[in-house]
Amino acid sequence: MAQLTMIQAITDALAIELENDPNVLIFGEDVGKNGGVFRATQGLQEKFGEDRVFDTPLAESGIGGLAFGLALEGFRPVPEIQFFGFVFEVMDSIVAQAARTRYRMAGTRNIPIVIRSPFGGGVHTPELHSDNLEGLMAQSPGIKVVIPSNPYDAKGLLISAIRDNDPVIFLEHMKLYRSFREEVPAEAYTVPLGKAAITKEGTDVSVITYGAMVREAIKAAETLEKEGISVEVVDLRTVSPLDIETIIASVEKTGRVVVVQEAQRQAGVGAMVMSEIAERAVLSLEAPIGRVAAPDTIFPFGQAETLWLPNASDIEAKVRETYNF
């Protein structure tokens, strides 16, 4: 066991899978000798060679096509999109090609790729680096969308994603890369895709969230605890498909729920979580389903992030409202 940051846990998972399966290939813009703009692939090319870990021309669509074609030849590509705001360049390769190949070829071909990409606010990036675009992916049939919130999950989920035989989008929140350390086992282990985690048990209100908002929800829960409100924090970990069972079990237990996302209200997966609860557990609800999300504007200018991004106090306020409804 070692104390690792999330980015170290990601590098560790990549190294394990490169070692474990000769078909695993890592490529993208500056992921080779440079070790990635965030050092996520640091040392991997040195250890596994340029044949396994390599740089590409600067073209996201080309990277998507490269991954698709390599997968067709039996490789397990793990390409990187430098920032997820650049996904628009490669939307066709992901949602119109990789995501539909198993379906359109009646299961005679499949595309086992994992697209890694950083996103998320709070680190004052320039434009189109931090946008929360997981909702676009979650609306596309045929792909899984994974968003870890801590080092332990990041490693286990990434190993699962690479071993999965269908396309997976693995989104890494930049604010979580180095903000804390956690015990991470040295060996290979998996965290199942499509399974949420109860991060903190509680009995009064369920807060269902993912990504950087998990830490904010825990902070809020600690404050609310002092006021006598017991909050259960559910970390979705995979935002598509949703772990309906865990979500509904928590809501049935507490009877009150607040769905929290960093994405704009009209984006993200919050509305999807809310509709599943409304459809499956309305009789357990003591109050309307609460929601915390960012305003429906374009992602903010760097200096305005703190005004815009949802945080622990927004979550506290909404939980109180729901609790006192």
Add this chain to the structure above:
Amino acid sequence: MATKKTTIDLDALLSSTNTDFRMVQIMDEEGNIVNPDLMPDLSDEQLVQFMTDMVWSRILHERSTALNRQGRLGFYAPTAGQEASQLGSIAAIEKEDVLLPGYRDVPQLIKHGLPLAQAFLWSRGHVDGNKYAADLQALPPQIIIGAQYVQSAGVALGLKKRNKKNVAITYTGDGGTSQGDFYEGINFAGAYKAPGIFVVQNNGWAISTPRHVQTAAPTLAQKAVAAGIPGIQVDGMDFLAVYAVTKKAREYAVAGNGPVLIETITYRFGPHTLSGDDPTRYRDTAELEGWQAKDPLIRMRKYLTAKGLWSEEKENEVIEATKEEIKEAIKEADQAPKQKVSDFLKSMFEEPTITIAEQIKQFEAKENK
């Protein structure tokens, strides 16, 4: 005396940019071999096979059009006129090479091993048309123009990494050369020296948009320069030239030299697709007639007849055999089972997700009623 000032002469730069891309031709419109040096070494049987393939394809086009009109086929993009371009190139390709066709490239797919009945099911919109045998090295026709190009770069790199002596071959049209993925595909393949053959079938029109509206470049082959790879323009109505050029490109790519871009100058006699396109709205009859005089079947027929290898009788045999083959394939396609939503749900992922599993149950209940 003043010395002459050096100037930046953009016109001179343009003419050097638009370097000489003379069209490769082996056989002229009268069926004469005009470039014997480039003539590939072919047996009589091969030559007869080439003509047979073109007649087969022309009849397939005619029958597909009729079957579409009768409502017995769905989506169909006419191929008449492009037989040399399509079949001349695929004839130079090995079975283990990987084919990434566009939506008009169904004849190549069939020659590469896709059963005709499946091609018809694809046209109708039946999933069994895309249920490819494990050893069929191909993807179904690509609808997103350009996507097959970036994917081919990936396949080609995969073949290189596996040390296979094979190529990825892909096709697009003249309009498709304007796409970003067209450029990215050839550029990636070039950067990795990956064995890809990128064919541009320049039939002069992208639906109603003429070739000159796509680009100011005088040839499409010269777009290879932007990727730093060889580009070659070939008479796409000349089977032998298309075959020779593709074979050369294949040898070059398999030897580890990287990809090649081939522009075939060809023409589609019919509309863009049979989904309501009417070329009389935008094309002159005179243009069509001019191209019909260049028909790849006519010149190959003249050449082979002069050599005593072809006759009207022989041609009629091929026509009848093809019609019979088509009739059988349509019958077979008619036997395809009714498609089921539960099957579609099952083919979304290796393991169904919770919500998909629920939907499978719902649809199975409906389907079993």
